[in-house]
Amino acid sequence: MAAPVKEMTGxxxxxxxxxxxxxxxxxxxxxxxxxxxxxxxxVDAPFPDANRRAELMARLAATSHVDLNFDTIMPVFSVIQxxxxxxxxxxxxxxxxxxxxxxxxxxxxxxxxxxxxDDFLMHPDLQCVLEAIRILRxxxxxxxxxxGKTMGPWSLAYHCFGVEPFLLLSLDDESETxxxxxxxxxxxxxxxxxxxxxxxxxxxxxxHATGDLVSGEYYARxxxxxxxxxxxxxxxxxxxxxxxxxxxxxxxxxxxxxxAFHFDSKNTPEESMAAVEGxxxxxxxxxxxxxxxxxxxxxxxxEVYANLEAGVQMVGPECAIPLQAPLENLxxxxxxxxxxxxxxxxxx
Amino acid sequence: MPTIDDxxxxxxxxEIGEYIERPEEFERFVNLFSSIVPLLQDIAAAVIDGxxxxxxxxxxxxxxxxxxxxxxxxxxxxxxxxxxxxxFRENFMFVPEVLACARAxxxxxxxxxxxxxxxxxxxxxxxxxxxxxxxxxxxxxxLCIMMLRGAGFEVYDLGVDTSEDEFIDAVEEYDAYIVGMSxxxxxxxxxxxxxxxxxxxxxxxxxxxxxxxxxPVTQEFxxxxxxxxxxxxxxxxxxxxxxxxxALASEAA
Numbered sequence: 144m145a146a147p148v149k150e151m152t153g154x155x156x157x158x159x160x161x162x163x164x165x166x167x168x169x170x171x172x173x174x175x176x177x178x179x180x181x182x183x184x185x186v187d188a189p190f191p192d193a194n195r196r197a198e199l200m201a202r203l204a205a206t207s208h209v210d211l212n213f214d215t216i217m218p219v220f221s222v223i224q225x226x227x228x229x230x231x232x233x234x235x236x237x238x239x240x241x242x243x244x245x246x247x248x249x250x251x252x253x254x255x256x257x258x259x260x261d262d263f264l265m266h267p268d269l270q271c272v273l274e275a276i277r278i279l280r281x282x283x284x285x286x287x288x289x290x291g292k293t294m295g296p297w298s299l300a301y302h303c304f305g306v307e308p309f310l311l312l313s314l315d316d317e318s319e320t321x322x323x324x325x326x327x328x329x330x331x332x333x334x335x336x337x338x339x340x341x342x343x344x345x346x347x348x349x350x351h352a353t354g355d356l357v358s359g360e361y362y363a364r365x366x367x368x369x370x371x372x373x374x375x376x377x378x379x380x381x382x383x384x385x386x387x388x389x390x391x392x393x394x395x396x397x398x399x400x401x402x403a404f405h406f407d408s409k410n411t412p413e414e415s416m417a418a419v420e421g422x423x424x425x426x427x428x429x430x431x432x433x434x435x436x437x438x439x440x441x442x443x444x445x446e447v448y449a450n451l452e453a454g455v456q457m458v459g460p461e462c463a464i465p466l467q468a469p470l471e472n473l474x475x476x477x478x479x480x481x482x483x484x485x486x487x488x489x490x491x
Numbered sequence: 492m493p494t495i496d497d498x499x500x501x502x503x504x505x506e507i508g509e510y511i512e513r514p515e516e517f518e519r520f521v522n523l524f525s526s527i528v529p530l531l532q533d534i535a536a537a538v539i540d541g542x543x544x545x546x547x548x549x550x551x552x553x554x555x556x557x558x559x560x561x562x563x564x565x566x567x568x569x570x571x572x573x574x575x576x577x578x579f580r581e582n583f584m585f586v587p588e589v590l591a592c593a594r595a596x597x598x599x600x601x602x603x604x605x606x607x608x609x610x611x612x613x614x615x616x617x618x619x620x621x622x623x624x625x626x627x628x629x630x631x632x633x634l635c636i637m638m639l640r641g642a643g644f645e646v647y648d649l650g651v652d653t654s655e656d657e658f659i660d661a662v663e664e665y666d667a668y669i670v671g672m673s674x675x676x677x678x679x680x681x682x683x684x685x686x687x688x689x690x691x692x693x694x695x696x697x698x699x700x701x702x703x704x705x706x707p708v709t710q711e712f713x714x715x716x717x718x719x720x721x722x723x724x725x726x727x728x729x730x731x732x733x734x735x736x737x738a739l740a741s742e743a744a
Contacts, residue, residue: 234652240625241678247627247651307590307630314541314587355675355706356586386677387706409707431677432707437715465681 153214154344157288160424160456161345161380161402168484169451169458171213171477172426174290174347174382174405176220176463180239181470182206190466191235194221194242195267197274204279208287211470212477213459216283218275219292220463222349225330226294226302228266229259239466249305254322257303259329264337273341280342288345290382291338295350295373296327297366303327310356313365320365328369335377345380347405348373352385352392354409359391367395374400382426386462393418407461408434408446412453424456429476436465440475447479497525500532506539506574510583523570530556531567534599538571541591543598550599560606568599569641576638576726586630593637600641614645616736617667621649621658623682628675631705635671635728642729644669644736655689662699669735671728672718674705683708684716691717700735704728 148167151159156170183189188203204218221242227233232245251257263269272291279289300309300323313320335346350370352362362385373381380402385392388409396404397419404423406415408430415425429435429446450458458480464473498504503524511517524532530553537545546568553563575592578584584592618639622632629651639646647665649657658670670690674680683703690696703713704722713721719735722728 234627236625241676243625243627243652245627247629306628307633310587310630311590311594314591353706354582358582358585361585361587432680433709433712433715436681437712461677463678465678467681 152285153208153287154285154289157214157457158344158380161382163424169456169480170215170288171480172215172288172290172457172459173207173213173217174215174384174403174426174459175292175349176217177207177211177213177460177473178203178220178466179464179468179470179473180466182210183238185210189238190220190240191237191242194224194235195271197271197278200271200275201278201282204275205283208283211473213287215288215290215459216279217290217292217347218279219272219347222292222294222298223302224268224272224292224294225299225334227268228263229299229303229330231302241463241466244302246302246305249303249308251303252308254319254326257323257326259326259333263330263333269334269337273337276338276341276343284342289343290345290347291335291341291343292347292349293331293335293338293377295331295348295366295383296324296369297350297352299327299330300324301351306356313357313361317364324365324369328373331373332376335373335379339377339379343379345382345402346377347382347384348377348401349384354388354391355386359389359395362392363395367399370396370399370401383423384462390414390418394420397422399423403457405459405462412450412455416453416455426457426459427455428461429459431461431464431468435460435468435472438472440471443472443475444479444482447476448483451480451483493521493525495521495525497521498532499529500524500536502536502540503532503574506536506578510578510581511574512581513577516577520570520574523566523573527562527566527570528558531558531563531570534563534567535571535574538568538592538595538599539574541588541595543591543595546595547598547601550602554602554606560603560610564600564603564607564641568596568603569638572596572638572641573726576724580724580726589634590630593634596637596641600637615643616669616732616739617645617647617665618669618671618732619647619649619658619661619665619667620671620673621653621661622651622673622675623679623686624652624654625682626674626676626679627651628705629673631675631725632671632673634725635673635704635722638725638729639732642733644729644732655686658686659689659693659695662695668699668739669732670699670701671722671732672701672703674703674708677707680705680707680712681716683713683718687717702728702731702735
């Protein structure tokens, strides 16, 4: 029988889970965002400023550890920082809505148009993230894992080329699609490495080749090799995030060498665990729109338990949560994880 | 009773035999494609193959042969998209392929629409369509709009990032009975609920039928938000709009 694991800090717990090592209990992790309007009010760090000013970004991000008892802190609430730095037209929105890229006004048409600026990392929207990570590392570095985020080339292509033109191109011209992905990967690597230098413990790498849009075969054809390469190029645990139904590509992505996959509630914990066969840790998959937003703590607890019973290695929301999700539901996640482990420890 | 062997186009026979699993759909497609001339079958096959050049060429040829614009649209272009819709629903086809099929249908419709517009006639109904506030994704919405227009609906496209007021203003301006809302992001889905609440606040909720859809949207979520219906895909969207429109017509009768 294995010796019990001594009590860990949040950071130790998350890093152990990402490295496939024993943990004292399942970490509560937030690889995307748990920012809400209530949390913005609580620490006076509202959108859109909390996406553009480092001190506010760090303050809002820290609430996930301080107020919600997550073992992680994720300062990058959205998916748009790099796209802003690449020159996409932005809609920064207000407190109650997410900033977004105006994908109907794409900035590029061919791979020849792609330019990663020499001063890409100096862009204020990237510097904001880097500085927020430095602040969080300084203030919470031993307590919680500070997770950064660098967008994958498939997602960046949606932003820079438009979703519809890029998806059509992927069907019409495979070589051109590969050139685009290769060039955009440079931005992924540059920003990822900069966040390591700033003090990130791990990075989420969203790359939205979702089952709602493309097939699992598409993932294997276009992204598996690129994602495998990222593991070498960005030497820190990587958490791949793809929304939607993804079981048909979990087999492929589990061979990339990434540390974890952040999965959506459209995939059951059991089938997902079976699909990855232990080759990659799973993080997830509490439903956002129906459960965390629209239901109550009892239903949240039920989903947490379902993940724990299936053996999911880190528990948290399936994706960035709706800004209006109630705090009591978010707080229930860590309570439920602790209670479940306490129940497991009681001798029969 | 026609059989699949009565369909002349080999590709269509393959598509139906390979991908259409529900008996009632199998029967419907066999009945349709076995009853239309080979040229219309070829148009449908071009749409399913996403071959916009061929769809364009064959549509022009069909018009030159004297086939009516309505028949080419209903039996050839929409007939082909019907199979595409089923393949998408069953995960035999994904969005890039569907976009290519839609592009082929549009190539044919470019010749059909001016003729239909010149003929005039009553629309099947008026539909307001938009992606909700904060969401800039429109592929699914645009596919729905294309299919609705193909089915004879007059569609007012409010685009993306549509506020509650824009939905309400459009309903009042165009006197529309059907509203379709789309969202791709779990973070923006709640804005469907706030839009429906705005219709209640404006005291016009009972004047419209609201349908919602989008990749992360579910029947359960639609019910929670107070929508009248949830559509999983563009085919469902047309079915729902047709059902609402017929119900309205029978009420008025």
